[in-house]
Amino acid sequence: MDIEENRALVARARVHAALGEPARLAIVDHLALGDASPGEIGQRLGLPTNLLAHHLKILDQAGLIRRRQSEGDRRRSYLHLVPGALAGLLPAPLRHAPRVVFVCTHNSARSQLAAALWARTGSVPAVSAGTSPAARVHHHAVAIARRHGLSLASARPRHLEDVLRPDDLVVAVCDNAHENLGDRLGGVDRLHWSIPDPVRAGTGTAFEHAYTDIAGRIDRLAPAVHHPRKK
Structure with missing residues (x-):
């Protein structure tokens, strides 16, 4: 296995590990079709702030999500999925x-x-x-x-x-x-x-x-x- 293949494998493993926890998978499912603020995600999934921050950190480190500051209320930010990060793994909630x-x-x-x-x-x-x-x-x-x-x-x-x-x-x-x-x-x-x-x-x-x-x-x-x- 060459260096590039190993890097790709490690990156894929990081994604699978991040998605291997039900709460994180639920976050990704929620972001599949639209963006949401951390507060909206926490309220929707019933997650306390500290636990939500932990899950978001892992998803961010796996390259699955990004934050963007709101253009309206600058105190807010929105989470969105990185385009192509799941490359076919993403379910399509109807x-x-x-x-x-x-x-x-x-x-x-x-x-x-x-x-x-x-x-x-x-x-x-x-x-x-x-x-x-x-x-x-x-x-x-x-x-x-x-x-x-x-x-x-x-x-x-x-x-x-x-x-x-x-x-x-x-x-x-x-x-x-x-x-x-x-x-x-x-x-x-x-x-x-x-x-x-x-x-x-x-x-x-x-x-x-x-x-x-x-x-x-x-x-x-x-x-x-x-x-x-x-x-």
Whole structure:
């Protein structure tokens, strides 16, 4: 066995060891389709703070998760799975919803790109909306969509209140929207993707990074969302 093969084997063993504890596996399962803050994870799984910190440290050392500071409440951070870290080991927790609603604050970039990408991949319909819609879709979002064979020419920002239905699956693609919504959606099924705002940077590169991040997440989520009336 050469050095590179041994390094790969050690890295794989570290991942398997990290996933060999039920609580850590539950954390990874929870992060499979969306991001969450440590507090949200602890509350969801009923883990005390010290034990949660221990499990997160092990998952981080195994290269499975990363933290990203919230762009909304800077005191918060969100955990997300490292793309490709599980390479086929990741289960696909099923979600049943007749429609997916992608939400960001202004509905001018990330949520519009997500809905357009979903239309090419998902098996259920999707729309986008904002918690404080802008006047128009950002020109960089239109350009990056065109570059990847999508069209946002007819897209218009809309308010979430004008779009949302009780049985929708809501995917917040920005920290501000996720935090502003809080518990206001009641029992509506929700996911959160902590995707940096490309409008802040205002560059084509930032929009390309956002597009790539969204595309990878949709590839994971789309096979797991089924219409409740379809077998």
